[in-house]
Every structure is written in structure tokens, then in C-alpha cells.
Amino acid sequence: MRILVTLPLTLFGIVIAAVALAQPTMIDPADRKPGIVKILQGTTQCREPSKNDASCASEYWSMYVHDDVSRYMHVVSDNIRAGEVRHAMLWVDPDRATRGAYMNSWSRSGVLGSAFVMKKGETATVVSAEIAEEPRAIKDCELCPNLVVLPPGTFTFGAEQSEGKRWGMLDRMSANEGPQVEITIGRSFAIGQTEVTQSQFAAFVKDTGYKVKFGCFHLTSAGWSVQPKLNWEDPGFEVTDNHPVACVRRPDALAYIDWLSEVTGQAYRLPSEAEFEYAARGGATSETQATYWGENWDDACTYQNGADLAFVPNVPDIPYGQYAECDDGYVFTAPVGSFEPNAWGLFDMAGNVSEWTEDCYQDSHDNVPTDGTPFNKRQCRAWVAKGGSWAGFPGLLRPATRLRILATTVGTGFGFRVARSLSE
Numbered sequence: 001m002r003i004l005v006t007l008p009l010t011l012f013g014i015v016i017a018a019v020a021l022a023q024p025t026m027i028d029p030a031d032r033k034p035g036i037v038k039i040l041q042g043t044t045q046c047r048e049p050s051k052n053d054a055s056c057a058s059e060y061w062s063m064y065v066h067d068d069v070s071r072y073m074h075v076v077s078d079n080i081r082a083g084e085v086r087h088a089m090l091w092v093d094p095d096r097a098t099r100g101a102y103m104n105s106w107s108r109s110g111v112l113g114s115a116f117v118m119k120k121g122e123t124a125t126v127v128s129a130e131i132a133e134e135p136r137a138i139k140d141c142e143l144c145p146n147l148v149v150l151p152p153g154t155f156t157f158g159a160e161q162s163e164g165k166r167w168g169m170l171d172r173m174s175a176n177e178g179p180q181v182e183i184t185i186g187r188s189f190a191i192g193q194t195e196v197t198q199s200q201f202a203a204f205v206k207d208t209g210y211k212v213k214f215g216c217f218h219l220t221s222a223g224w225s226v227q228p229k230l231n232w233e234d235p236g237f238e239v240t241d242n243h244p245v246a247c248v249r250r251p252d253a254l255a256y257i258d259w260l261s262e263v264t265g266q267a268y269r270l271p272s273e274a275e276f277e278y279a280a281r282g283g284a285t286s287e288t289q290a291t292y293w294g295e296n297w298d299d300a301c302t303y304q305n306g307a308d309l310a311f312v313p314n315v316p317d318i319p320y321g322q323y324a325e326c327d328d329g330y331v332f333t334a335p336v337g338s339f340e341p342n343a344w345g346l347f348d349m350a351g352n353v354s355e356w357t358e359d360c361y362q363d364s365h366d367n368v369p370t371d372g373t374p375f376n377k378r379q380c381r382a383w384v385a386k387g388g389s390w391a392g393f394p395g396l397l398r399p400a401t402r403l404r405i406l407a408t409t410v411g412t413g414f415g416f417r418v419a420r421s422l423s424e
Contacts (some may be wrong), residue, residue, distance in 0.1 A: 038065045138190050138420070140264040143203040145418055147190040148345055154184040155278050158365045159400035163290050167395030168322045177400045181365050183274045185372035191271055191279050192417035194336035194347045195355065196256065199241035201232065201248070204256045207263075216247035217411035219391050224411070235332075235412045242335040244353045244415040250383060250407040253356050253416040260418065271419035272374040273359040273402065276386045280349035280399040282342030290398050291350065292342040297394045301326035303342075304351030305334045307393045322393035332390050332412065350397040353415030354385040354405075361404045382406050389413030 026040060040063045065071050138147040158181060164174020204210060216230035230236045232247040248256075253270065261268045271279065282292045293303040301308055307323040314331045328339070337347045360380035368375045385405045388397035391413050395401070405414070 036064050037067045039063070140266055143200055144260065144264060145196055145200055146193040147420055148193050149188050149190045149422065150279055150344060151188055152186050153278065154182060155281060157181045157183040157274050157277060157368070159290070159398070163400065164395065167290060167398060168393060169395045176363050176402060179365055181368055181370060183278065183370055183372050185275065185278055188422050189275060190420040190422060191275065191346065192419070193345065195244035195353055195415050195417045197241060197336055198239055198243050198245050201245040201256060204259050208259055210255055212248060212252050215410065219412070230412070237332040239333065240335060243333050244336055244348070246333060246353050246412045246415045247410055248415065249410045250356055257418060267421040268418050269421065270356055270358040270416065272372055273357045273384045273386060274368070274372040275419060276355065276357050277399045278372065279344065279346055280342065280387065282344040282346065292399065298325050300324040300394050301328035303340045304328070304397055305330050305339060305348070305390050306351040306388060306397050307391055311390065322395065324394050330390065349387060351388055351392065352390060354389045354403060354413055355387045356416040357384045357386055359384040385414065
């Protein structure tokens with residue numbers, strides 16, 4: 001069994017420490033939609049303590065093998081004596097090039113290390129004692145959104161103003177992305193793998209008889225304006241059951257979440273702004289790159305649905321002269337999951353529709369909670385939307401970008417995804 005475990009690890013370029021290997025298990029994936037064909041899980045333990053009498057770490061690893069033979073691996077290493085936990089992940093493309101790597105360490109007394117990302121094509125060398133488990137999936141009912149459980153961690157929230165300027169943002173917009181704050185999310189939480197879809201929202205409407213008001217902002221060659229006949233079922237362009245629901249106001253999203261909580265008995269909610277950004281970065285940090293996929297605008301169409309060559313001919317007089325010099329194949333929204341996910345397997349964290357968060361909007365990150373909970377105040381006039389939409393140029397689709405949106409705002413570029421608190 002040593003070969004069965006070591007061979008996949010070698011494919012990831014991981015350096016293996018002296019370990020005793022437990023019997024690996026094979027799990028048949030319950031949901032093959034992401035293209036996962038098999039899951040290997042196992043445990044390794046140190047053969048003997050190190051010379052300095054440090055206790056050995058137990059490592060619990062999971063490898064997800066996709067139908068295109070790409071592999072996604074997480075291992076969690078727990079050094080019980082020191083009270084330390086170390087997580088890392090590695091994702092290797094079918095050509096065995098490293099797409100990304102992530103590592104995070106913490107102890108009961110605080111964070112020990114920070115995350116890092118390696119760009120595609122670099123060689124990955126990760127010591128096994130520093131290596132984390134694949135976020136597990138949750139689906140509470142047949143028509144419920146697929147959720148991904150994210151681990152606790154620490155990240156840098158926001159961005160320096162220079163990042164926004166580099167990506168074409170107006171000064172007043174990039175200024176609200178700071179100051180940067182170190183956020184520590186101390187407990188795992190679950191977040192939607194995709195935005196809430198037409199069919200998922202339709203199930204709520206059918207079950208409750210909920211009425212969504214007509215009237216929706218839509219972008220045409222004349223600019224953004226309210227189209228009184230548009231609504232979530234007919235946003236002015238063709239949609240399928242798998243498109244993200246749009247033309248919903250914040251109260252509509254909250255009503256759906258209340259229904260979902262009642263149906264499942266689970267604590268559903270909107271993600272906080274910090275949780276959304278943590279999830280969107282997928283282990284990447286603002287110090288290394290502005291987006292989870294890199295720094296080149298022209299690569300955007302592989303990972304996100306935004307303003308691009310497909311968009312421009314249909315809206316020739318767009319209110320800005322910036323767009324990606326690539327074609328993502330969609331003028332308006334795209335079916336969820338149409339683009340590459342981030343390193344945590346989350347889709348459309350950039351583009352498609354801007355997404356409501358739980359946070360009340362303020363003009364900076366001053367006074368934000370450092371534990372990842374939402375910033376709120378008694379009287380909130382506007383809320384934070386994250387992620388950017390099909391009409392956003394690349395600078396608007398960065399994880400740090402934040403939009404000030406009134407609760408009554410409704411548009412074809414706005415939707416939402418759910419989060420769920422976990423009891424364990």
C-alpha cells in the first residue's frame with residue numbers, strides 16, 4: 001500500500017518524510033458534477049520522533065481525481081504535543097503542471113504562518129508535515145445549493161490603493177478597499193459552490209408563493225436604466241435553469257435564505273464580506289496577485305464572465321473603455337460553473353453576477369471585525385456587493401473590489417450565493 005499512496009504524492013512533486021502509511025480507502029463520489037471520478041483518503045504517521053524529541057504529526061490526506069486526470073490534494077497535519085495544525089493544498093493540471101499551492105499554519109495560541117500561491121508551471125516542493133484536506137461538500141436537499149466547507153484561516157483583507165489603480169479603478173473606488181486588515185476566521189463555514197440558480201430560486205417561489213416585484217436595471221447602449229417589464233424569470237436575455245438568478249433585491253435573497261433554513265433546519269445566511277473575499281481568493285494573497293488566477297487581463301476569460309470581446313459589440317457605448325481582450329463566449333450571464341473554479345473548487349467568485357453580502361457598507365475597512373463576522377450598524381442605508389458581474393471590466397472583478405448597493409437595488413448584474421454556519 002505504500003506505493004498506492006506515494007505514487008500520487010510523487011506526481012504532485014511532494015517530498016515525502018519518513019512515515020508509516022495506513023490503509024488508503026477509496027470513496028465513490030456522491031456528486032460527479034464537478035467531474036470527480038474517484039477519491040482516495042488515508043492517514044500517515046511519523047515512524048519515530050525527531051532527534052530534538054518533538055512529537056510526530058499525524059497527517060490525514062484526501063486526493064480528488066478528476067475525469068480529465070487533474071488532481072486536487074489536501075492534507076491536514078496535526079502535531080498534538082505542540083497544538084499546531086498545518087494545512088496545504090496542491091492542484092495539478094492534466095499536463096502535470098502545478099496550477100496552485102496553498103499553505104497555512106496555526107496553533108491554539110495564534111497563527112504561525114501565512115498562505116502562499118505558486119503560479120502554474122512552477123515546481124511544487126512541499127514537506128509532508130506541512131501539507132490539508134479537501135474541503136468537503138454538503139447538499140442538504142435535492143434542490144439546495146451545493147456547498148463547500150472551507151477551513152479556518154488567516155488572510156489579508158482588502159488591497160493597497162496601488163492595486164486598484166494598476167487595474168484601472170477610479171481613485172474613489174480603489175480607496176475604499178483599504179486599509180488592509182489581517183482577518184482570522186476561526187471556524188470552518190460552508191459557502192455555495194456556485195451562485196443561487198434560476199431553478200433553485202424557482203423552487204422557493206413555487207413552495208411559498210413568494211412574489212418578486214417587476215422592474216430591473218439592465219445595461220443597454222443607452223446605459224443602465226430600469227426596464228419595468230423585466231424580472232428574475234425574464235431578465236431581458238435568455239436564461240436556463242442553471243443560470244444564476246438575477247433581478248432580485250436584497251429582501252428577496254433574504255426571503256429565500258429564510259425558506260432554505262426552515263426547509264433544512266440549518267443556519268443559512270449571506271456570507272460576510274470577509275468570508276466572501278477569503279473564499280474568492282482560494283488561498284491566494286493580495287501580496288502575490290490581485291486575482292486568484294493571476295495578473296494578466298487577457299487570461300480573464302478562462303476564469304470569469306465579465307466585460308470582454310463578446311460583450312463590447314452588444315453594448316457599444318459602454319460607460320468605460322476597459323474590457324478584457326479575450327472572448328468568454330457570453331454577452332450576459334453564463335450558466336453557473338461554466339468557467340474554471342478557484343483553488344477551493346468555487347465557481348464564479350469573479351464575474352457573472354455581483355453578490356450580496358451580510359455587511360453594511362462603509363467607505364473603508366476601518367473598524368471591521370477581525371474575526372470575519374460582518375460589519376453592521378443599527379441604521380444601514382447601503383450594503384456591500386462583491387465579485388463583479390458580466391458587465392464589469394477586470395478591475396471590478398478582483399476579490400478586493402467592493403460595491404455600495406442599496407437594499408432596493410435590483411439589476412441583471414446582481415445575484416447572490418448562500419453561506420451556512422456549521423455546528424462542529
